[in-house]
Amino acid sequence: MTCEKPLDPHSEITLRVNGNPHTLLVDHRRVLLDLLREDLGLTGSKKGCDHGQCGACTVLVDGRRVNGCLLLAVTLDGSEVTTIEGLGGDGEEPHPLQRAFLERDAFQCGYCTPGQICSAVGMIAEAAAGHPSHVTDPAEPSGRPVPLDGAEIRERLSGNLCRCGAYPRIVEAVEEVTG
């Protein structure tokens, strides 16, 4: 048997984004970030570097934070994706982190902000599940929820760059929600 034509570089996947199911024929090269921005019009997830270096594209896949620019969409069949647009849930009520960012002026240009907020949501869950970080006291028993002080928050959010330098206010906003 000979292969007459090149393998079709597209596959159909179904995933839920912010609670809504989507079935799409995706280019195998398409990353989750471009699927969100180009196919679904969810441009709240930002493209800062496209190489997993800045965190602006951070979203939640099955509850865990990921860089949307590093995940091939075709690998996400059956996944549950939450973006900045879906953080508030069904209603109009914003997520407490969104509210805290606004109240604390935890952004300037706003381009890294959705990634910071999504990353903070994922980070809070990781700490609650007992994941240690580089700055967690090694003497602490593993598996217990890690209290999030300023050093823990800074360490755990260091994958999310902010060139405007809103970091101190971002940490305050996260502390307000976790504290």
Place this chain on the structure above:
Amino acid sequence: MANDPLEHGGPLPGTGLPHDDPVAATGPARDDPRAGTALPHEDLVTRAASAAPGESGEGRRPRTGALEQDPHPAPRTGTALGAPAVRREGREKVTGNARYAAEYPVPGRVHAWPVPAAVARGRVTGVDTSAALALPGVLAVLTPGDAPRLGGTDDATLAVLQNRHVPHRGWCVALAVAETLEAARAAARAVRVDYATEHHDVVLRPDHPDAYEPGKGAQPGRLEHGDPYGAYAAADVRLDTEYRVPPLHNHPMEPHASTAHWDGDRLTVYTSSQGSTTVQSVLAGLFDLPEEHVTVVAEHVGGGFGSKGTPRPDVVLAAMAARHTGRPVTVAYPRRYMPTAVGHRAPTLHRLRLGATTDGHLTAVLHEVTTHTSHVRKYVEHAAVPSRVMYTAPHLLSSHRVVPLDVPSPSWMRAPGEAPGMYALESAVDELAGALGVDPIELRIRNEPEREPGSGKPFSSRHLAECLRESARRFGWDRRDPRPRSRTEGPLLIGTGVAAATYPVLIRPSTATAQALPDGTFLIRVNAADIGTGARTVLAQVAADALGAPLDRVRTEVGRSDLPPASLAGDSSGTASWGWAVHEACAALTARLAEHPGPLPAEGLLVRSDTAGRADADSPYARHAFGAHFAEVAVDTVTGEVRARRMLGVYAAGRILNARTARSQFVGGMIMGLGMALTEGSTMDAPFGDFTEADLASYHVPAHADVPGIEADWIEEDDPHLNPMGSKGIGEIGIVGTAAALGNAVHHATGIRFRTLPLTPDRILTGLLPQR
């Protein structure tokens, strides 16, 4: 929920903003700057108590008893100006609904991907597009041979795909256009470009034979007073030292991006720009269109820091590709391509010579800077300029030499000139203080000038000494042991340092309209750019004060070229320039309304202002903001890592118009200065002619974990010689001097003077080695 910013943060009329007292402005709206009506230095009010970080954002600053003597009382807090109003676009930004340039859903929009030159100098001898065009979804490949011809421009970096010359590596030599991002990227990679390479030279050195002294541009290239060489040679105490600042990259979080579409001979672009009025006029020239046929939208801009001050190639390429293909096209620069395409801070080599008397009075200041520019567009990083502003120096030399190289074109980066220049000058002053055995704060205060050394003009206001003293008090400077290497914590060496900051007051002409509507609200239109500064918000505050109206009755529209033309968000000039025009329009509208009997017509009343000829008029005063930076560092003698532990900045920058957003700008500038000091540095690779640190993995901008507790605050300064709001620019001064404060702290910690930035572990360990 009156205090819910998310409920009420929107830009619609009638929405309330929290934390604003919706009280009509007291006192008359201010008129033009009251030049000549007050002596400088007389209106200073220092805030007595420092606010805790959590409270400080509220920005209510009680003024002290000196208020009674203030002959020009500013409107009290409680009016809109100065209040910590929440960003009007904030809700859109935190919910992901703010649209940036690449995010407009233009029907039929396709993507383009640039092909950067793979040689540092030469000619394109052939472009083979056949493989690229054979790929699925590819629409076109624009090449120097077939791209649309462009009209005139003063900026040669925009003349892309117009000829086969390659002036530097990364220069755009082709552009692939395709239905999808993936196809465009693959097509760009499949384009085969052949070059005839020529010898290139990208190495900056002070003795380069092509170095020349620039003439008078924005600044004279050379300024010499008295006999600097003779005075230096005769000085009791002499310091002769050199500093190096590497190339630096702006790297705003939003890469340069533009979406263009044509409707007949009308062009609309969505672009990431610090000034869309300029983008409009440049595009009109390049595409031979009347300006009114070009609409430029820059509603939200993901940072710029100078790199979006004028149009960059993305907007030209998008418009060319859209015309060529007949489809709307987005060009979003890949992060890695930005350092060669959008400008960088040129490297600066500094030689500083300071001559002083034994009691610490400067007799000679010689600051000589060598920097590079490209062969495409001349640019001078005026890093010797701060020596014309800062200290008394009867004998002064401040000069630049520029070497044209086969490098990408440098351009503005936050505080161009001042940031690297003050690193060098403030490091040298610290070295001199050490040589004299004088406290570095005292040395600076001893050399406070009566008039600006460079121009001889009196200062409109200068409160550097007050900034230094106030921040020293809050930082606990009096508890410092001045001896280097006097404080250790295990393997850590702890040190503290101080440096001054300065940034000029720049104001450009702008226009604005103010409209009173029958429903009692007001609409302010001005083509300001909000690049993260909070322009919408602060301009509403300016308008509310001038109108005597509650802030929630004022709506502002910015970020579109079909609004009244205005200057760029750059030079720390935006708020002063736009605000002046807004203030004038509102003051005139207030007068019109007072004469208008009965209800307003359906279209309301509209007044237009234009500050040309006044905003840009020469001032008899030297006008600058000043500040003081303090830093504490820990230097790890095992790893060589320098970590900032705490930083404090205190500024005297005229009237602060929005306490919340101003603080964010100051702190943001300090953090960029932290990066400049410790982690940010690019290298021009000699064999390849390319920046080796081109992406965010190799070029380390500060991350959360790098940033310690940082406080920024200000002393109230009433300067009548500025603009109707009494404000100085605040967007850049935060980065000025920060690297010197950190470097001086590293010296205090280690006893070693490092004179090349950034202070990375390799340099620190090398310096520490002889001491081991």
